[in-house]
Amino acid sequence: MIGVELVKLARRPRTWATIGLLCLLPTVVAVFLATTRISPPPGQGAAFLSAVLQSGSLYPAAALALVLPIFLPVAVAVVAGDAVAGESSQGTLRYLLVRPVRRTALLVAKLVAIVVFVVGAVLAVAGTSYVVGVSLFGAGDPVAVVRALPEVTGDDGGVAGTAPAGGQQSASGPSGEQVGGSDASSSGGVQQPGADTGDTTAVDPEAARERAESSVSSLSGEALSPADLAARLLGAMGYIVVSMLGVAAIALFLSTVTASSLGATLGALAALITSQVLVSLDAAASVTPYLPTRYWLAWIDFFRDPIFLRDITAGLWLQAGYVVVLMLAAWANFTTKDVTS
Amino acid sequence: MSDRERKRSGGHADGGSRPRGDRLVIETRGLTKRYGAQLAVDDVDLHVAEGARYGFLGPNGSGKTTMVRMLLGLVYATRGEISVLGRPVPSRVAEVLPEIGAMVEGPAAYPHLSGRANLALLDASGPRRGREGRRRDRVEDVLARVGLGAVDRRPVRTYSLGMRQRLGLAGALLDRPRLLVLDEPTNGLDPHGIREVRDLLIELNATGTTVFLSSHLLAEVEALCTDVGVVDRGRLVLEDALDAVRGPTGRLVVRTPDPDAAARLLGRAVAERHGETLVVDAAPGGPPALARHLVEHGVPLEGLAEQRRSLEDVVVAMTGPGSDTARTSSGGRR
Numbered sequence: 001m002i003g004v005e006l007v008k009l010a011r012r013p014r015t016w017a018t019i020g021l022l023c024l025l026p027t028v029v030a031v032f033l034a035t036t037r038i039s040p041p042p043g044q045g046a047a048f049l050s051a052v053l054q055s056g057s058l059y060p061a062a063a064l065a066l067v068l069p070i071f072l073p074v075a076v077a078v079v080a081g082d083a084v085a086g087e088s089s090q091g092t093l094r095y096l097l098v099r100p101v102r103r104t105a106l107l108v109a110k111l112v113a114i115v116v117f118v119v120g121a122v123l124a125v126a127g128t129s130y131v132v133g134v135s136l137f138g139a140g141d142p143v144a145v146v147r148a149l150p151e152v153t154g155d156d157g158g159v160a161g162t163a164p165a166g167g168q169q170s171a172s173g174p175s176g177e178q179v180g181g182s183d184a185s186s187s188g189g190v191q192q193p194g195a196d197t198g199d200t201t202a203v204d205p206e207a208a209r210e211r212a213e214s215s216v217s218s219l220s221g222e223a224l225s226p227a228d229l230a231a232r233l234l235g236a237m238g239y240i241v242v243s244m245l246g247v248a249a250i251a252l253f254l255s256t257v258t259a260s261s262l263g264a265t266l267g268a269l270a271a272l273i274t275s276q277v278l279v280s281l282d283a284a285a286s287v288t289p290y291l292p293t294r295y296w297l298a299w300i301d302f303f304r305d306p307i308f309l310r311d312i313t314a315g316l317w318l319q320a321g322y323v324v325v326l327m328l329a330a331w332a333n334f335t336t337k338d339v340t341s
Numbered sequence: 342m343s344d345r346e347r348k349r350s351g352g353h354a355d356g357g358s359r360p361r362g363d364r365l366v367i368e369t370r371g372l373t374k375r376y377g378a379q380l381a382v383d384d385v386d387l388h389v390a391e392g393a394r395y396g397f398l399g400p401n402g403s404g405k406t407t408m409v410r411m412l413l414g415l416v417y418a419t420r421g422e423i424s425v426l427g428r429p430v431p432s433r434v435a436e437v438l439p440e441i442g443a444m445v446e447g448p449a450a451y452p453h454l455s456g457r458a459n460l461a462l463l464d465a466s467g468p469r470r471g472r473e474g475r476r477r478d479r480v481e482d483v484l485a486r487v488g489l490g491a492v493d494r495r496p497v498r499t500y501s502l503g504m505r506q507r508l509g510l511a512g513a514l515l516d517r518p519r520l521l522v523l524d525e526p527t528n529g530l531d532p533h534g535i536r537e538v539r540d541l542l543i544e545l546n547a548t549g550t551t552v553f554l555s556s557h558l559l560a561e562v563e564a565l566c567t568d569v570g571v572v573d574r575g576r577l578v579l580e581d582a583l584d585a586v587r588g589p590t591g592r593l594v595v596r597t598p599d600p601d602a603a604a605r606l607l608g609r610a611v612a613e614r615h616g617e618t619l620v621v622d623a624a625p626g627g628p629p630a631l632a633r634h635l636v637e638h639g640v641p642l643e644g645l646a647e648q649r650r651s652l653e654d655v656v657v658a659m660t661g662p663g664s665d666t667a668r669t670s671s672g673g674r675r
Contacts, residue, residue: 003465004462011458012453013453090449090451090452091447091448094445094446095512097415098413098438098441098443099466099467100468336417338410339416340410340416
């Protein structure tokens with residue numbers, strides 16, 4: 001059944017249109033950056049974006065940061081929300097079930113197909129943005145990005161301030177502060193947007209080049225070999241895939257509840273928006289650690305030296321919890337439900 | 342007359358004398374489905390014998406589709422038992438479904454794929470996976486059977502309703518099923534297509550496939566089926582062999598150019614009179630005696646036959662109007 005679901009996914013034009021759109025956004029951004037050579041000031045815009053002018057090989061990370069907050073979750077919610085509800089409203093669900101396909105097997109196959117879609121989408125974004133980045137910004141150029149990247153606070157690896165700012169990711173600031181406040185008491189953690197940031201915008205490539213001779217450097221300033229960078233990028237991609245599974249589980253559960261794919265998709269997006277709002281709300285601090293989007297930005301921690309694992313681990317557990325609980329709920333609902341469509 | 346009395350008098354649903362002594366492929370006992378306050382199916386005892394062509398008749402909204410869905414394990418019964426091909430449903434429905442071909446409430450397919458691709462996906466979803474070559478053969482075979490053998494690669498989106506209906510039927514035939522459960526299979530077909538489907542079902546039935554067909558079209562059931570069950574407001578009000586349902590009424594139909602003379606001669610035996618046709622209560626001796634009686638008294642006779650009930654008469658007498666007529670229940674009840 002898993003094979004059948006993958007064939008259905010692959011033969012659906014929407015799948016490819018969605019992936020195409022996901023790849024298009026970073027490409028458009030890259031073209032603008034390359035033609036104007038105006039990079040966003042560090043700390044503004046998506047993470048890594050200010051650094052890509054110096055090194056195109058960082059562009060996959062920047063591209064993922066661009067699609068992560070909205071595009072990717074929307075795409076996942078569309079595919080997962082349609083998974084059961086779409087078959088139901090189309091009428092094909094009843095014909096699958098009388099083949100027979102066991103309801104549990106169908107649900108598992110749908111989940112696997114969604115995971116494959118997410119992996120494919122993330123790989124496609126990373127792949128195209130690597131090609132685009134290298135061809136527009138150059139890759140071989142050994143570049144120092146340490147000062148062009150968002151400022152790093154303290155060597156305790158606190159996330160504070162490193163998360164991208166800007167409206168679309170407003171959740172990250174306060175969450176960073178929370179971490180900084182609870183953890184990085186010695187450094188006081190938070191953003192220091194003073195003169196330091198100011199002069200990084202005007203960073204002189206020559207000076208930057210002097211700072212790190214041989215390669216791209218991590219957020220914490222250490223030089224990264226290309227292999228190390230690739231490994232960290234893969235880790236970040238894997239983490240982003242896992243981050244999307246919570247969205248997928250919410251949408252898939254709703255998809256077994258309603259016969260309207262649109263309803264399931266919008267429901268999942270509503271849950272995400274609520275989560276984003278609450279994450280940025282200090283008054284909701286008591287529930288913040290359990291919100292699905294709380295650790296979405298922890299993938300940036302893969303680019304620290306050493307890799308800062310605490311939030312990554314917490315994020316993995318949190319997503320696993322969402323997937324297990326919601327898939328059990330979906331299973332319980334779907335296997336006992338009257339199929340009347 | 343209550344529903345239950347009517348059901349008793351209407352046939353031998355409770356008497357147990359089936360037209361065929363074979364074993365039952367579908368049997369339900371006290372099957373009930375309640376959606377909230379509404380009883381969709383109410384205490385139905387259904388008996389479908391192996392090898393039968395069973396027509397499940399009822400007005401729109403009378404619970405036919407809910408019944409079909411329960412038989413296939415799509416909808417769970419509130420109360421009662423179902424046995425299909427000798428196994429309890431829904432607990433062991435996965436064992437019987439591979440032997441059932443079904444069409445429920447109209448065909449459905451992935452609109453962006455061709456008919457062939459849809460059937461191939463359906464075939465691959467099933468429990469029996471064959472090699473690619475065999476799958477192609479199976480798909481071509483059922484397409485040819487339903488008259489879509491020459492269909493091209495156009496997506497199902499562009500199909501007419503009749504083509505979709507044929508495609509749905511092809512899907513139901515994929516596994517050479519022992520039992521076909523078809524809900525309104527001739528919807529959207531032109532008269533030519535209806536006849537083709539009917540011939541196909543009779544042919545399949547002749548090779549041993551039991552056909553269970555739900556319909557609101559009396560003519561379709563009358564032309565195709567050997568047995569008939571009539572459902573009204575969720576209750577089974579009649580279940581019998583079609584021949585028994587259309588049995589003689591105990592009256593004779595007399596056609597004569599001189600109806601006045603015949604009426605004078607027969608007096609109170611005449612029950613109805615329509616122009617040159619008289620409906621007469623049968624006297625001892627049957628049609629030969631009546632014919633002799635009329636001719637001996639100089640009444641010319643054009644025709645004389647036993648009056649048989651039409652399925653329509655029976656069904657209309659036993660059922661109320663469909664739930665799509667928004668009348669009050671007292672006014673709508675006949």
